[in-house]
Structures are given as C-alpha cells and as structure tokens.
Amino acid sequence: MKRTIPETGKITKEAKECVQECVSEFISFITSEASDRCQDDKRKTMNGEDILTAMQAVGLDNYIEPLKLYLLKYREANKLEAANERAGSAGASASASGGVNQDTPSAASSADASGAAPPPSVVSAPTA
Numbered sequence: 001m002k003r004t005i006p007e008t009g010k011i012t013k014e015a016k017e018c019v020q021e022c023v024s025e026f027i028s029f030i031t032s033e034a035s036d037r038c039q040d041d042k043r044k045t046m047n048g049e050d051i052l053t054a055m056q057a058v059g060l061d062n063y064i065e066p067l068k069l070y071l072l073k074y075r076e077a078n079k080l081e082a083a084n085e086r087a088g089s090a091g092a093s094a095s096a097s098g099g100v101n102q103d104t105p106s107a108a109s110s111a112d113a114s115g116a117a118p119p120p121s122v123v124s125a126p127t128a
Contacts, residue, residue: 030054031051033055052067
C-alpha cells in the first residue's frame with residue numbers, strides 16, 4: 001500500500017486493517033464460488049482454473065487474462081524447479097558413485113544459492 005501513495009502520505013493502522021479485512025472477505029468469496037464448482041463436478045481438489053472460473057462468474061472478467069498468464073508462468077517456474085531438483089539429485093548420486101552426469105544441467109544455472117527457482121514475473125492486473 002505504501003508504494004501507491006505519495007512519499008508524504010501516511011496509512012493509518014485502521015486503514016490497513018480495513019484493507020486486510022476486505023482482502024480476506026474477497027478471498028473467501030472467490031474460494032467459496034470455486035468450491036461450489038468443485039462440488040458440482042464432484043471433485044475435492046480446487047485448482048487455478050477453478051479460481052479463474054469463479055472470478056469470471058462474479059464479473060471480474062478484466063482480471064482473467066493477466067491471471068491466466070501469471071498461472072502459466074507460475075507453473076513453468078515450478079516445472080523448472082522440479083527439473084533442477086531432479087538434476088541436482090542425479091548429479092549428487094553420480095558424484096557419490098564417482099561418475100559425472102553431463103546430461104543434466106546444473107541446478108545452480110537457473111536457481112539462486114538456496115536452490116529455489118526464480119519466481120515468475122508478476123503481471124499487473126488491469127484497472128477497472
């Protein structure tokens with residue numbers, strides 16, 4: 001919130017709490033809509049598409065495309081992280097056996113020092 005107001009602007013504790021309550025209510029509302037869809041489909045697991053469908057159902061169409069793009073990038077980052085973890089464990093087992101696994105890329109090539117893949121770029125949602 002601080003980034004959207006002028007440097008000299010201030011945000012009261014009550015305003016922060018109010019925004020937090022609104023965000024929590026919004027999340028609960030969308031999740032409830034998505035949960036209803038899952039129950040209709042006789043599924044127990046909610047996924048990203050369910051959330052997007054729920055948002056579309058309540059008229060938040062302007063946010064669907066940017067969120068689809070974000071979801072795609074998020075999934076790609078997770079796949080890359082999983083591949084790097086597999087490559088890292090394959091390299092570790094090859095090292096333990098005295099061999100070198102040259103077929104798999106280094107886990108450090110696209111991950112930070114902790115081994116975590118970089119997060120996907122954040123896509124700004126359009127203003128209504």
